[in-house]
Amino acid sequence: MTRIYLDNAATTPLDPEVLEAILPFYTEHFGNPSSIHSHGREVRSAIEYARKSVAELLNATPGEIFFTSGGTEADNTLINCGIESNKLTHAITSKIEHHAVLHTLEVLEKKGKITLSYVNLDEKGHVDIDHLEYLLKSSPKSLISLMHGNNEIGNITDLQAIGSLAEEYDALFHSDTVQTIGHYPHNLKDLKVQGIAAAAHKFHGPKGAGFMYIKKGSAIEPFIHGGAQEREMRGGTENVTGIIGTAKALEIAYRDMNEHQRHVQGIKNRMIEKLRAAIPGVGFNGDCTNPDHSLYTVLNVCLPESEDNDMLLFTLDISGISASGGSACSSGATAGSHVLSALETDPNRGAVRFSFSKYTTEDEIDFTVEKLAEFYQVEA
Numbered sequence: 001m002t003r004i005y006l007d008n009a010a011t012t013p014l015d016p017e018v019l020e021a022i023l024p025f026y027t028e029h030f031g032n033p034s035s036i037h038s039h040g041r042e043v044r045s046a047i048e049y050a051r052k053s054v055a056e057l058l059n060a061t062p063g064e065i066f067f068t069s070g071g072t073e074a075d076n077t078l079i080n081c082g083i084e085s086n087k088l089t090h091a092i093t094s095k096i097e098h099h100a101v102l103h104t105l106e107v108l109e110k111k112g113k114i115t116l117s118y119v120n121l122d123e124k125g126h127v128d129i130d131h132l133e134y135l136l137k138s139s140p141k142s143l144i145s146l147m148h149g150n151n152e153i154g155n156i157t158d159l160q161a162i163g164s165l166a167e168e169y170d171a172l173f174h175s176d177t178v179q180t181i182g183h184y185p186h187n188l189k190d191l192k193v194q195g196i197a198a199a200a201h202k203f204h205g206p207k208g209a210g211f212m213y214i215k216k217g218s219a220i221e222p223f224i225h226g227g228a229q230e231r232e233m234r235g236g237t238e239n240v241t242g243i244i245g246t247a248k249a250l251e252i253a254y255r256d257m258n259e260h261q262r263h264v265q266g267i268k269n270r271m272i273e274k275l276r277a278a279i280p281g282v283g284f285n286g287d288c289t290n291p292d293h294s295l296y297t298v299l300n301v302c303l304p305e306s307e308d309n310d311m312l313l314f315t316l317d318i319s320g321i322s323a324s325g326g327s328a329c330s331s332g333a334t335a336g337s338h339v340l341s342a343l344e345t346d347p348n349r350g351a352v353r354f355s356f357s358k359y360t361t362e363d364e365i366d367f368t369v370e371k372l373a374e375f376y377q378v379e380a
């Protein structure tokens with residue numbers, strides 16, 4: 001059975017070009033980049049080349065890029081150190097952030113270090129900018145942590161609008177851009193954000209690698225103490241292959257971005273159309289059908305009510321289709337999607353997140369819709 005992978009928001013397969021770029025750093029270029037002899041120096045120079053390449057693609061400077069173990073570490077560092085270094089006592093976030101953000105802020109709140117406010121969302125899950133301004137008016141000089149692309153429902157946030165408010169109210173703005181780096185162009189020089197987070201495995205790079213951007217002049221002290229690596233911002237011997245792979249994956253992502261965006265948006269549109277034709281009453285969670293405000297990589301489908309919905313992902317899996325999901329938590333249930341719960345979607349309806357990549361084909365979409373139609377016993 002050929003397997004179909006529609007879970008690219010969870011992770012993407014490594015691009016073979018990335019693998020090729022990484023391999024020599026497992027073998028001949030094995031030196032420790034902190035060593036001053038030639039074995040170390042050649043690796044140090046490859047890391048600095050990678051940093052320069054990442055910075056140029058994002059219109060940042062190399063001094064603003066810090067390699068990390070991925071999105072979670074970047075979010076943790078930016079939030080914890082942003083709050084501590086700037087002596088902030090209040091943070092604003094939303095209920096639909098990734099747990100790398102939500103749990104980090106909740107721990108700080110539990111320890112009594114901050115108070116936490118949640119900005120209102122509209123019925124599609126977009127940030128209510130007026131409410132954000134209201135919160136900032138009563139508590140300027142806060143940390144704002146709001147994501148760029150939502151990993152479950154695909155909503156895209158207007159970072160420039162939030163950044164302008166942050167500037168007006170002297171707030172520190174952090175954005176989790178894990179789902180948009182490598183998929184959309186970013187111009188960090190002009191973006192009014194102090195820190196962003198990226199994970200290479202979301203754009204066909206290696207897992208456990210990524211970076212954070214800290215805008216020049218932002219006071220953010222280190223999170224991981226140790227050696228002088230990453231200009232003393234993150235101690236520990238560098239994940240050399242991860243760093244080389246991150247830079248190569250981003251280079252490829254930018255090189256092919258328009259072509260891939262066109263292909264993947266076409267895949268998403270096809271799935272929307274086919275589902276509408278095949279399954280009466282099908283819906284889409286968040287703002288998935290609005291290409292201007294939704295990731296082209298993510299489609300969160302709201303399926304009919306059925307007693308068998310608990311078996312939906314399992315049934316897809318045994319048909320060879322990997323996807324993920326989870327409905328809103330029903331009362332008393334602990335599992336489920338905190339994002340769909342925050343949007344108050346109907347917990348009795350099935351919810352599956354399909355997420356696509358440059359490798360997804362039309363045939364895979366057609367087969368998946370057929371299997372869904374079979375599950376709900378309708379003719380595809």
Ligand SMILES: Cc1ncc(COP(=O)(O)O)c(C=O)c1O
Nearest residue numbers: 070071072098100151176178199
């Ligand atoms: C929006 C978002 N933020 C953060 C993360 C965490 O990234 P990582 O797995 O690289 O730590 C993810 C991964 O699923 C994500 O989708």
